Amino acid sequence: MQKLFDPTFETEAQTQIRELARKFSKDKIQPIVEHDEETGTFRREIIAGLGELGLTGIPVKEEYGGAGLGYQEYIAAVEELAAVSCSYAISVAVSGLPQVILQNYGTEEQKKKYIPKLASGEWVGAFGLSEPSSGSDAASLRTTATKQGDHYILNGTKLWITQADTADVLIVMARTGGEGSKGVSSFIVERGTPGYKMxxxxxxxxxxxxxxxxxxxxxxxxxxxxxxSKEGDGMKIALSALDSGRITIAATALGLARASIEVAVHHANIREQFGKPILDFQGVGFMLADMLTQYQAAKLMVQKAAYLKDNAQPFGLAAAQAKLFATDMAMQVTTDAVQVLGGSGYTQEFPVERYMREAKMLQIVEGTNQIQRLVISRAVRER
Ligand SMILES: Cc1cc2nc3c(=O)[nH]c(=O)nc-3n(C[C@H](O)[C@H](O)[C@H](O)COP(=O)(O)OP(=O)(O)OC[C@H]3O[C@@H](n4cnc5c(N)ncnc54)[C@H](O)[C@@H]3O)c2cc1C
Structure with missing residues (x-):
């Protein structure tokens, strides 16, 4: 039978990274994922284990402790993680944001101090942009940073910060100047800083x-x-990190969709009604055909965005399109997988209901899909 999920267009390095991530996910994460999702247990040893394999710093230069590879390898690893655990895929992707930011904008001292610990999985990172009154309109943030001697004094509240409670370091955007994006700066904040509270x-x-x-x-x-970098560069830094982050969110969507399709395909082959496998009903077979086709289309878009980034070409538009299409695809595909499984799909006996709940998050994070459309629509302006 033709392989449904052959690693089309993948380089040797991509396939190697994919295999590493797949094996680790199956061996180490699969046995604990349902329990840990139920209890909300985050395991640092999983991140450390991924770090040992070089999977927590894939696009980081070797001189800073990374694997020295690109986003094409990064998306392969994230897809494999997400196929087993969306949470750990997101964790790795979020920890990657401070690394990408510091690699692109940090001083040599900042790079040497923070990136190796994050890239090795010894440390966990986070990204603090959103606030109670500023989500999509991130540039209206209110957290302030006031210079006093050789310190900045930060005051304000951030909301929705992924893994802030476990993060050893996070990049925080705060206002050092007037209103709007030009008044925002980026800071490195370490766990244990007095006045920084959960x-x-x-x-x-x-x-x-x-x-x-x-x-x-x-x-x-x-x-x-x-x-x-310097005062006033904060929004530029945050938005460029989000451009890259959207590629990994799109790769997370691929993982969820693929895992859903695998479960749905198997179920449609073995579940019989009216004396035959439900796959033989066109209503089910066509649903699976659409799921598979939408997944393949999304995969090509994610690959393209990663390719452009790796080859130093403008990739923001492709990243927004990949994030929009792949996460909408994952929402549809995971919902259809629940439908293919019928009543069983709605129970926790099968993982598809979890995939469906996880897919919803991907349409919201790192810029909602309405905001992706805004980004894409700006590209068609002629003035
Ligand atoms: C699980 C999770 C993890 C997250 N992790 C992080 C994190 O680690 N760090 C971080 O900084 N943030 C994080 N976020 C925040 C996330 O980025 C925001 O939720 C997101 O940007 C949307 O902001 P909001 O929730 O304030 O929604 P709002 O901006 O209030 O939007 C509400 C609705 O209005 C729509 N909307 C708003 N403006 C427009 C417009 N101009 N045109 C059309 N529609 C519009 C939106 O699309 C949405 O449907 C996380 C969120 C979640 C749910």
Missing amino acids: GKKEKKMAAHIDHTMEIVFENAMIPAVNLV
Whole structure:
């Protein structure tokens, strides 16, 4: 039989990374994922194990402890992780944001101090942009950073910060100047900084292994050397990180969709009604045909965005398109997988209901899909 999920167009390095990530996910994450999703247990040893394989710093230069590979390899690993655990795929992707930011904008000292620990999986990273009154309109953020001698004093509240409670370091966007994007700067904040506190933990629909936290800054003193780039560059830095992050969110969507299709295909082959496998009913067979085709189309878009990034070509438009299409695809495909399984799909006996809940998150994070359409529609402007 023709392979449904052959690694089309993959380089040897991509296939190697995919195999590494697949084996680790099956051996180490699969046995604990359902329990840990139920109990909200995040295991640092999983991140450390991924780090040992070089999977927590794939696109980071070797001189800073990374694997020295590109986004084409990164998406292969993230897809494999997501096919078993969306939470750990997101965790790795979020921890990647400070690495990408510091690699592109950090001083040599900042790079040497933080990137190797994050790339090796010894440390976990986070990204703090969203606030109670600023989500899509991120540039209206209100957290302030006021210079006092050789420190900045941070005050304000951030919302929805993935794994802030476990993160050893996070990049925080705060206002150093006037209103709008030009008044925002980026800072490196370490765990244990006095005045940096955890707020409430969100009760979410899915991805319970990743804790989504409110964080509060009350006169938190950040050394001035922790400013990334220069004052006023914060939104530029955040948006460029999100451009890259959208490729990994799209790869997460591929993993969820593929895992759903595998379950649905198997079920349609073995479940009999009216004396024959349900696959033989056109209504089911066509649903599976559409699921598979949509997945393959999304995969090509994600591959393209990663290819452009790896080859230093403009990739923001392709990343927004890949994120939009792949995450909408995953929402549809996971929902259809539940439908193919019927009543069983709606129970926790099968993972497809979890995949469906996880897919919803991907349409919201790193810029909602409405915001992706906004980004894409800007590209068609002639003025
Ligand atoms: C599980 C999870 C993890 C997250 N992790 C992080 C993290 O680690 N770090 C971080 O900084 N943030 C994080 N976020 C926040 C996420 O980025 C925001 O939720 C997202 O950007 C949307 O912002 P909002 O929730 O305030 O929605 P809003 O901006 O209030 O939007 C509400 C609705 O209005 C729509 N909308 C808003 N503006 C427009 C417009 N101009 N045109 C059309 N429609 C529009 C949106 O698409 C959405 O449907 C996380 C969120 C979730 C759910």
